[in-house]
Amino acid sequence: MFDTRFDKKKFQTEIQENLKNLFRKSVEDASSQELFQAVSFAVKEVIMDDWMKTKKTEKKEESKVVVYLSMEFLVGRALGNNLINMKNYKMVEEALDELGVDLNALEDEERDPALGNGGLGRLAACFLDSLATLGYPAYGCGIRYRYGMFRQKIEEGYQKEIPDDWLMNGYPFELRRPEYTQEVRFGGNIRVEHDEFNNAKFIQENYQSVNAVLYEIPIIGYNNHMVNSLCVWDAEPIVNFRLDSFDSGDYYKAVEQENVARNIVDVLYPNDNHYAGKELRLKQQYFFISASLQSALKALKERGYAVKEMDKKIIFQMNDTHPTVAVAELMRLLVDEEGLSWEEAWGITSKCCAYTNHTIMSEALEKWPIDLFSRLLPRIYQIIQEIDRRFVEQIHQRYPGNEEKVRRMSILCDGQVRMAHLAIAAAFSVNGVARLHTEILKHQELKDFYEMMPEKFNNKTNGVTQRRFLLHANPELSNWITDKLGTEDFATNLELLENLKPLADNDNALSEFMGIKRKNKERLAAYIKKHNNIEVDVDSIFDVQVKRLHEYKRQLLNILHVMYVYNQMKEHPEKSYYKRTYIFGAKASAGYTRAKEIIKLINSVAEVVNNDRSINGKLKVVFIEDYRVSNAEIIFAAADVSEQISTASKEASGTGNMKFMMNGAVTLGTMDGANVEIVEEVGRENAFIFGLSSEEVIHFEKNGGYNPWDIYNQDQDIRKVLDQLVDGTYGNGDKELYRNIYDSLLSPKDGSMADMYFILKDFASYRDAQEQVDAAYRDQKRWAKMALLNTASCGKFSSDRTIEEYVADIWHSKKIKVGEE
Numbered sequence: 001m002f003d004t005r006f007d008k009k010k011f012q013t014e015i016q017e018n019l020k021n022l023f024r025k026s027v028e029d030a031s032s033q034e035l036f037q038a039v040s041f042a043v044k045e046v047i048m049d050d051w052m053k054t055k056k057t058e059k060k061e062e063s064k065v066v067v068y069l070s071m072e073f074l075v076g077r078a079l080g081n082n083l084i085n086m087k088n089y090k091m092v093e094e095a096l097d098e099l100g101v102d103l104n105a106l107e108d109e110e111r112d113p114a115l116g117n118g119g120l121g122r123l124a125a126c127f128l129d130s131l132a133t134l135g136y137p138a139y140g141c142g143i144r145y146r147y148g149m150f151r152q153k154i155e156e157g158y159q160k161e162i163p164d165d166w167l168m169n170g171y172p173f174e175l176r177r178p179e180y181t182q183e184v185r186f187g188g189n190i191r192v193e194h195d196e197f198n199n200a201k202f203i204q205e206n207y208q209s210v211n212a213v214l215y216e217i218p219i220i221g222y223n224n225h226m227v228n229s230l231c232v233w234d235a236e237p238i239v240n241f242r243l244d245s246f247d248s249g250d251y252y253k254a255v256e257q258e259n260v261a262r263n264i265v266d267v268l269y270p271n272d273n274h275y276a277g278k279e280l281r282l283k284q285q286y287f288f289i290s291a292s293l294q295s296a297l298k299a300l301k302e303r304g305y306a307v308k309e310m311d312k313k314i315i316f317q318m319n320d321t322h323p324t325v326a327v328a329e330l331m332r333l334l335v336d337e338e339g340l341s342w343e344e345a346w347g348i349t350s351k352c353c354a355y356t357n358h359t360i361m362s363e364a365l366e367k368w369p370i371d372l373f374s375r376l377l378p379r380i381y382q383i384i385q386e387i388d389r390r391f392v393e394q395i396h397q398r399y400p401g402n403e404e405k406v407r408r409m410s411i412l413c414d415g416q417v418r419m420a421h422l423a424i425a426a427a428f429s430v431n432g433v434a435r436l437h438t439e440i441l442k443h444q445e446l447k448d449f450y451e452m453m454p455e456k457f458n459n460k461t462n463g464v465t466q467r468r469f470l471l472h473a474n475p476e477l478s479n480w481i482t483d484k485l486g487t488e489d490f491a492t493n494l495e496l497l498e499n500l501k502p503l504a505d506n507d508n509a510l511s512e513f514m515g516i517k518r519k520n521k522e523r524l525a526a527y528i529k530k531h532n533n534i535e536v537d538v539d540s541i542f543d544v545q546v547k548r549l550h551e552y553k554r555q556l557l558n559i560l561h562v563m564y565v566y567n568q569m570k571e572h573p574e575k576s577y578y579k580r581t582y583i584f585g586a587k588a589s590a591g592y593t594r595a596k597e598i599i600k601l602i603n604s605v606a607e608v609v610n611n612d613r614s615i616n617g618k619l620k621v622v623f624i625e626d627y628r629v630s631n632a633e634i635i636f637a638a639a640d641v642s643e644q645i646s647t648a649s650k651e652a653s654g655t656g657n658m659k660f661m662m663n664g665a666v667t668l669g670t671m672d673g674a675n676v677e678i679v680e681e682v683g684r685e686n687a688f689i690f691g692l693s694s695e696e697v698i699h700f701e702k703n704g705g706y707n708p709w710d711i712y713n714q715d716q717d718i719r720k721v722l723d724q725l726v727d728g729t730y731g732n733g734d735k736e737l738y739r740n741i742y743d744s745l746l747s748p749k750d751g752s753m754a755d756m757y758f759i760l761k762d763f764a765s766y767r768d769a770q771e772q773v774d775a776a777y778r779d780q781k782r783w784a785k786m787a788l789l790n791t792a793s794c795g796k797f798s799s800d801r802t803i804e805e806y807v808a809d810i811w812h813s814k815k816i817k818v819g820e821e
């Protein structure tokens with residue numbers, strides 16, 4: 001049960017010692033925050049031993065290491081999850097209980113390290129958890145943003161962004177490693193020198209440079225003593241003025257360097273699936289990539305390997321195009337610093353680098369203006385020119401005379417550097433993140449590349465870690481499953497949940513299952529009462545849509561449907577409606593006006609609906625502020641309906657859908673992303689599927705869309721909802737508040753396609769699906785069956801499965817066992 005090396009008495013003493021040394025306090029007079037710190041440091045102390053052993057074993061076994069390069073790691077709170085993975089959660093709970101301290105309350109003292117936007121960053125965090133759990137040596141490499149994702153406040157229905165000073169009280173789990181500091185250079189010019197054999201040497205001059213300082217965060221494997229590292233880089237000025245000959249020139253130079261360094265890691269850009277073209281963002285990208293690659297190369301040499309053996313020992317997995325400057329930086333290091341020939345360097349680079357594509361949406365594609373790029377990274381730009389020259393030559397060879405191909409495929413084009421093209425040209429593997437997404441890449445978006453190099457393309461359907469999203473998020477359900485299966489092994493083998501399937505015909509088990517759901521709904525209801533001061537009925541259907549706010553994710557379709565239901569209740573008070581609580585949670589990027597208007601609309605509808613006594617509380621709308629990993633865990637466990645309603649073809653995979661499924665929520669969704677595979681696993685009869693297919697959406701898009709006025713004119717219920725956007729019903733009488741939303745659906749002022757995301761086109765089909773949800777829920781036993789079968793069928797969606805596929809097809813790394821000595 002417990003890890004024997006975790007001695008309860010010793011642990012309690014350790015906490016008391018920490019309180020004394022850190023705060024000069026005892027358990028009785030320490031604040032919750034101080035207790036959280038003291039407990040976390042005591043846990044870290046235990047982690048340290050395993051961490052050291054892991055590094056030792058890794059060296060001894062001469063392991064090939066996975067380096068996961070990502071601008072984002074949305075790790076969530078560490079304390080509870082670490083205890084789960086160390087198999088000591090219950091012991092620590094007891095130890096604290098004896099000291100009169102509640103572990104749950106301490107967990108709430110931890111600020112979420114919000115070093116990510118949404119799905120992409122959370123995926124990186126799930127992957128690190130799975131890598132450590134499966135025993136693969138791995139490093140996450142990213143940025144230690146001083147301010148993570150902003151904290152969201154809702155004021156008068158509007159989103160307000162508050163800086164997230166997550167390091168305010170320090171972060172107990174990180175470890176500063178100044179001995180690994182790397183210098184990173186920006187700007188200046190390149191001088192070419194020739195040696196006696198006429199070999200060119202490229203020398204960067206007049207550059208500005210900063211120090212990248214490493215912080216390591218331990219990533220703990222489940223029950224295996226493995227501890228991998230998440231390496232995040234901080235930027236510091238290089239201060240090297242000599243105190244003896246201190247003149248004003250030195251001084252001003254130092255101040256200048258300080259300014260260069262200061263802002264690089266200040267903030268995480270809050271754009272999800274959207275490219276903004278900010279110079280500072282490119283600086284961030286090169287900063288962490290250069291630091292990570294220099295450091296990887298040093299480690300390789302320190303372990304006694306030749307640079308030419310690199311591809312046997314390291315694999316760089318690039319999480320989207322954000323880290324793809326790695327391709328050129330690795331070439332620079334190998335050619336300029338290590339003296340390899342271009343061909344040798346390219347051979348290594350293309351065997352070390354693999355690329356994961358996360359989106360097909362054009363607004364998300366990174367295309368840096370060449371003038372900006374070459375000014376900030378002059379040598380890297382030269383290298384990209386050479387990569388492009390050789391790549392274009394290859395295209396010419398394969399498609400002689402086809403200049404159109406070259407235009408479509410080259411890396412440099414129209415004054416821009418196309419990062420996805422750079423990644424595909426260099427990487428030996430290009431993967432999509434769900435089967436449908438990969439097929440769209442191969443046959444639509446990246447068709448030219450697939451035709452020329454089909455061997456590079458492969459699919460890796462995303463997954464999520466059950467340690468966080470089941471064991472930690474839903475202890476009640478985890479205990480029940482353990483009891484029913486007679487084993488805890490599903491913690492590392494999620495497929496075992498299929499053995500729950502026979503229980504779908506066991507009335508007793510079904511009512512236990514729904515009893516647990518009810519308890520989790522009570523927990524969420526208490527959270528909502530505390531944070532929103534809204535009373536919700538736990539016997540209502542909890543219908544949940546939580547994810548970043550984006551037009552393609554169609555929160556607008558959901559809220560327009562709520563407006564429709566409300567109208568129906570008012571017009572037909574005689575009809576019966578099953579009580580429903582519509583729960584939303586979503587951050588909008590600070591500069592995304594339309595997304596913010598949708599948040600305001602949701603809150604306006606909530607205001608009207610929640611305060612209308614005539615509908616007897618049959619309908620409630622709740623907007624949960626500051627959606628993030630810690631409250632997500634509470635939300636998934638409590639959901640009945642999982643809204644996954646993106647416009648088909650737009651959501652590459654989704655991972656929220658998997659977390660809901662794991663916790664026994666039923667998917668209401670389109671045939672998009674991983675929903676397709678979810679339905680395949682659970683059976684179409686245990687989900688509610690609606691809407692256009694991806695083929696239909698793509699077909700309409702190619703033909704300039706459709707005419708939404710036809711729907712407006714034919715369906716009076718939809719018409720009424722649309723009219724309510726501009727008649728003051730939801731704007732406190734302000735008819736202009738939602739005019740832009742109305743226009744975007746019917747006749748956009750900017751000449752773009754009307755109803756680009758097919759909200760009205762899918763409305764009727766969504767409404768039908770929602771009616772089926774209502775009918776299904778009335779039959780409590782039928783619903784319980786569906787819910788249980790969702791949990792029982794989620795085995796495929798463990799990130800453990802995803803990681804094993806990456807290992808088998810791309811990484812080819814080997815497991816290690818961390819020794820007991």
Ligand SMILES: *Cc1c(COP(=O)(O)O)cnc(C)c1O
Nearest residue numbers: 118119547628629632654655656
């Ligand atoms: C899983 C997760 C996401 C991704 O959700 P999608 O529905 O797949 O977009 C975003 N944010 C948080 C906090 C998550 O846990």
